[in-house]
Amino acid sequence: MAVGATAQALPSEQAEGLRKSIATHSQGKVTAGAITRTPVPGLFQVVSDGEIFYVDATGRYSFVGGSMIDMQQQRDLTAAELDRLHAIPFDRLPLQHSIKEVKGKGTRHVAVFEDPNCPICRVFTKFLDQIEDVTIYRFMYPVIAPQSEALAQAAWCSRDRASAWKTVMAGGQPPQAGAACDTSGLASIMKFGETNRINNTPTVVLASGKRLVGATPPELFMQELEQGGRRSK
Template sequence: MKKNLINLAGVVMVGASVLAGSAHGQTSTQPKAQTSTQTEAYIKKMIVENVGSGAKVDSVTKTPYGGLYEVRMGNEIVYTDEKAKYVFVGSIIDIKGSVNFTKQRTDELNRVNFADLPLDAAVKYVKGNGKRVIAIFEDPNCGYCKKFRHTLQGVDNITVYTFMYNILAEDSVTKSRDIWCAPDRSKAWDDWMLNNKAAPVAAAGCVAPHEKVLALGKKIRVTGTPTVIFTDGSRLPGMVDIKALEDKLTNMKSAPVALK
């Protein structure tokens, strides 16, 4: 999507520091009779027409930042003026650099209702009292996921729900199915991720929740592995070190989760 936007005729791309200055210097040339709804519809139409028929604009919203409009397309947020003449690609940051408004907005859009996750489709692992809860999307062929599993060995009093999100290789589905159908799923997953010890071949009649997890990941826009989902609905894409994980778990404010 970004490539298409960059190739738009007349597009001006600016970084966060330039964006702040140029945004405040804009003046509205849209007719006064134009309603907010009409302007947003017009912007959506112009973006779709110029990016191409494959573009899907999820929403157009006026921001409090210099008259700019937020255009959301899946996980991507860009900005434009009220005439959709320019597209601004980058982050909006306050003048002191202490708040990244674009990141705040992206985090808000990516927030997950943890209680709605189908935890019965995940491999459950409990260490210590298990009071701290996370969910992880991992692929059995993901090298960073394997490194992160080693990191988790140093975290105590935690419950981990692992959704085997098979997106990296053709045999990911087979490996995940063998693990899911093993007598002890949690042990089989750790055996593979920590020690490269494959699970026994699954019985022919055993069905793993591959399609269910794949649909879930697409629905909540999980685009890579590992992706950690916390009980407050926030997420951390990619591998994180033990300090960052502990800091997040310690400082997080969320209601207790009823374990299944």
């Protein structure tokens, strides 16, 4: 789909007007060079600093890397829609199968799906330990390797599940479980994750339902937790 091959130049007056609109809506952050028509009516190709993006006729809305950007509000409209699409209502989580920890008043709530063989998970779970005024629901989610499943099952069947899982997430080995135990709860977590397309660890679900995947920078995570960590009454 070579848009450039069929693009047509705009009249200079129209192109200059669109350049001014782009500059205004982007608060001067984007300087448009060549502007041409595309095969899509009302959609224009813009060259800026060696990059190509697309704008509508108003110059306010741009399309960059598969996302629609409102340049006036400096907002990724596609990201907001994806957040809604991927949200998981907190009350639908299998909280009864989680390892719950309340720190301080615990007014902010967060759930995390973690795998003991996930390096990012090990770093992130230590970071969670340092946060105050939070209720954490940890879900054993062994999806990376067969060894993960064995560790999760051993921790699940331990007398002190929370302590065993903390040991596992720190890179240690859980104590011997002894007699076999009922692992249907662990299976329920795995089923929930599969149904809700939780494909990576760590995956965090805030009280608002917003999903955060992978390595979220600490400062950004704290902002997200403050904005979306309180459950509605």
